Amino acid sequence: MDDFMLRALAGGLGVALVAGPYGSFIVWRRLAYFGDTLAHAALLGIAGALFFDLAPLAGVTSVCLLLALLLFLLQRQGRLAGDTLLGILSHTALALGLVVLSFMEEVRVDLLGYLFGDILATSGRDLWWIYLGGGTALLLLWRLWRPLLCLTADEDLARVEGVRVDLVKALFLLMLALVVAILMKIVGLILVTALLIIPAAAARQWTASPESMGAAASVIGMLAVAGGLTASWHWDTPAGPSIVLTAGGLFLLSLLRRRR
């Protein structure tokens, strides 16, 4: 096997590993479209960075963090569900980005190119990012695990039992934003958001505890990565979409098993 395949495999497995537990929270907390929202907002970040002559990465990162904070504030306000809030944020941010860009005619970067990585292009340096960054993200999530579960079950109970609900929620969203932004740049938006949602949803059909769901999601994601890359290798299909399709197939399988 070629080097680039091995690196893609290593990268993909790492991403799937990280995506499992984070994706479980995404499914529980109705944040399925967090990644898309970040991608839309990133356009604004790039536009802003160009405007203020900063590095695009700085712009994207700050907009992503800002977005996580905004989402946190809107969630506190109550009433509206996660997907509605994400929809509002995502469309408003995208529109703002487009309007700002329309005033900067001479801009000639490929905006989407900043966002969409390709898993086949994973470099050795990317692997460091995935494993070190991802490892840190998992470690942080592990530290927040119990309070997060507590407040996912019931916020009032969590608060009474001394969980600092607001702090934990804000931290989680910030962590999620960083993880998604970094992975998106490396392996592409579609692949990251799909690996966050689909394996976790499939795992839900098989598991009975949050921990097992997180772990099963990681495993299912890794299977999808391995299967998708193999398919891409054999049939020359694009790598990212092949992985997503494999994950979709695994989800279908999980539904079948539940019927019984």
Place this chain on the structure above:
Amino acid sequence: MDDFMLRALAGGLGVALVAGPYGSFIVWRRLAYFGDTLAHAALLGIAGALFFDLAPLAGVTSVCLLLALLLFLLQRQGRLAGDTLLGILSHTALALGLVVLSFMEEVRVDLLGYLFGDILATSGRDLWWIYLGGGTALLLLWRLWRPLLCLTADEDLARVEGVRVDLVKALFLLMLALVVAILMKIVGLILVTALLIIPAAAARQWTASPESMGAAASVIGMLAVAGGLTASWHWDTPAGPSIVLTAGGLFLLSLLRRRR
């Protein structure tokens, strides 16, 4: 005012009118990302149409209806929330579309271009579509209004009271798919999904009954259209994003009022 601005205004007001009540259901039933999912799936429809040598519109329409049916089946299965299911469908459909396309290399057309309209390009014929099609859609929704509200409140109660829950849900999703697909082609994806979600979410802060929320969402959407087009006219910003931004601003205002 130029003709195209008048047509855009007429078209935008019509879209906002239709989007109000449909958008309210989207907010209640966690379908904020229905439009994006359709757009993603439509790629598959176009690819399929090219493959089987059909009209692209036929491909898109059938894939959209298929998607609505799939969503309906997945919803019945329980457990997973609307946004997760939409996320799964959207990513899997997109991946499938990309994989299919990778086998059709000589296709060079801009595939996504088939999907997206521009509100400033609204033609007289489009206005007919918006007002006749939209009117029919509103009429149908009006006929389904009570049973839909019933099952949105509580499915078990609705079923016991003789509402044909499955039929009504399936019909609603099919209607929604058609409405979104048609409007997307005319005024653009971003504008349609934004006009579905944002005005309804803003209206939620002001209203106490489903009817008033639907109506207020229509009005807020129409304000956003008028305001956005005016801004676009004065500052020469792109029209669609300006409308979305105005809607976002109105949502912010609605939050302020609630704080008190």
Place this chain on the structure above:
Amino acid sequence: APKLVASLKPLADLAAGVVGDPSRVELLLPGGASPHSFTLRPSQMRALAAADLVVWVGPQLENFLVRHLASLPEERLLTFGSLSGVRLLPARRGGAWRHEAVEHDEDGDIDPHLWLDPDNARLLVLALAERLAGIDPENGTDYRRRAERLAGWIAALQQGLSDRLAAVRTKKYLVFHDAYQYFERAFGLEPLGALAIHPDRPPGARRLRELRDLLRRSGAVCVFSEPQFEPKLLRVLTEGLALRHGQLDPLGVDRPVSGASYLDLLAGLGDGLVSCLSN
């Protein structure tokens, strides 16, 4: 004086060369804006409505314009792709495309990067002059004169490039996306292929490996990226191989709108190729 609207930068350049005054040519799609999220602004709509002539390639490329142009009368529209005599090439398959692919007609899609063929460009320039002369007969001779002159410059440049590129004609290279078919045909270049047909559609893993093998076996010298796209995949492709990297820009967006810019675009492609391909 007639007003013109051009969809893409190279078309605007050519139109400016014929009209003489770049300020009378409005460019719709600036720089690297993505046509997917691109929507026209009111000023552009007005320009479109007021234009005496709109120049575009055709629905294959500027899909976002189709709806705007639908209401425009035939005589105010100049569709590059359907000029009589224009050379149309079918889309190539990515990777190691078959060289014997003949110029067949309706079967399959047309590669829309027409403007990179100098013959096509000359044809467009002359057609533009005729149409402008029809619209504005008073200045008809001016348009024809400027068009002849620009066509002459293009021909001269073509000759010069042909000579310069003759030295590298047999060199193998790879481009990022398949945009240069017309240029290559015009100058008899023999590229190995492109990494991708369309920048939106990434290649599969097997293609990547086959391309690597191809690069190794064929003794390729150079791979070319484009300024709009990050060359991550190209880097993977050439990793461990002794290949030079060059950059080619099929649009030339960072030069001002003028007839000379089109010449610069072609010359720039030539320079890029020669400097990377010759040792």
Place this chain on the structure above:
Amino acid sequence: MTEATDRLLLGLEDVSYQAKDRLLIDRVSLQVRRGEILTIIGPNGAGKTTLLKLALGLLPPSAGRVRRAPGLRVGYMPQRLAIDPSFPLTARRFLSLAGPTAPGSRRKILAEVGLQQQIDHQISHLSGGELQRLLLARALLRDPELLVLDEPAQGIDVHGQAELYRLLADIRRQRGCGILLVSHDLHLVMAATDQVLCLNRHICCSGSPESVARTGEFLELFGPAASRSLAIYSHETDHHRDHRHG
């Protein structure tokens, strides 16, 4: 003969329900006739709610048959109801969702369940007991032939509970509808029931309240505390009937 079957509203025949790995309902048969109150009692987790859902057709039985009179109008009061806060719904609108009703009947029923003041509140703001009253009102509004109530007294205040007992008896008498009831409140059971059915996955015992309270199965199922409570209650009724002292 014809009359008897005419009056049959609901019949379950050997109905079982299997959830994944557990049998929740084991061959239960029951019948509800017009004008009859059938109460199901049983410990927590006995399968009472599941049985009601089977009877209403909300769950498909794994075995056995459920028969409802054709065109039967049912009023159902579920044990739990969760309405999404993004859905703006006042109590008034919630009631009107039940369908068209006679103009006077809404006001009358609201007065009966004691909910006139909260009628314009958002449902998500209602207190536990208010929600319970609202659900009862909705079940009644449909002028049902069969009323299915899952723990109607739960969360209702003392005053309201007393009203509830009376209300049920009234409804049965005035409208002649059948009532299928689940309750832990033995006072309610004893005061207003024709038939009691003790459920613990299968039917332990059934019959009139008095007869059931004396069976050994009842004692086993509910323990001495319940037995004592029932004893107190029936004792109390006798007691007061005999010599009112105090």
Place this chain on the structure above:
Amino acid sequence: MTEATDRLLLGLEDVSYQAKDRLLIDRVSLQVRRGEILTIIGPNGAGKTTLLKLALGLLPPSAGRVRRAPGLRVGYMPQRLAIDPSFPLTARRFLSLAGPTAPGSRRKILAEVGLQQQIDHQISHLSGGELQRLLLARALLRDPELLVLDEPAQGIDVHGQAELYRLLADIRRQRGCGILLVSHDLHLVMAATDQVLCLNRHICCSGSPESVARTGEFLELFGPAASRSLAIYSHETDHHRDHRHG
């Protein structure tokens, strides 16, 4: 003096709560001390749940002050709990979320609330009463200094209710924690309460159970039915104490 304030767990001083256009709580003061059971009674919609939330800091008071002893460990049993079905959670895991506990205590508490068998069920499958027991177990597991229970007996079966009364008395005696309770069950109130507080937006009356039951406000608030029920109950207790007949 110091001892007395030492034992103060929770104090509300003239607390009011305004929701948009309505005053839900009107200048309420109360105190809960270690080893004391304070029960709040009142009709549906009186503001009992709101008051508990104010006491726990889940709602900010519009006026007045809420003081909790620093570092107070609270066990809370809410009136309603809705857990999303996409969240896989067994009863066991739900309990362990309460934090680390002594190894034996979980088993003991589960036995006390009678939930040993359902411990590995998914929470979304639990029946109404089972969920209630689980919530109680979780509140107890934290070895709380203050126990706040919102209608703990609701949905619990007859057997379980009797256990619950005993359990509360035991807990107070053994652990010496303070208990703040909302209940509609006057039996529970009379059997196990030191102090009763009648709430109807403001405090109507308060004091020992016996003294409260005799006030006019109580009668007005709960109506003759409740009064009779209480009378029966207290009569019954005297009665049995005096001459056990039957």
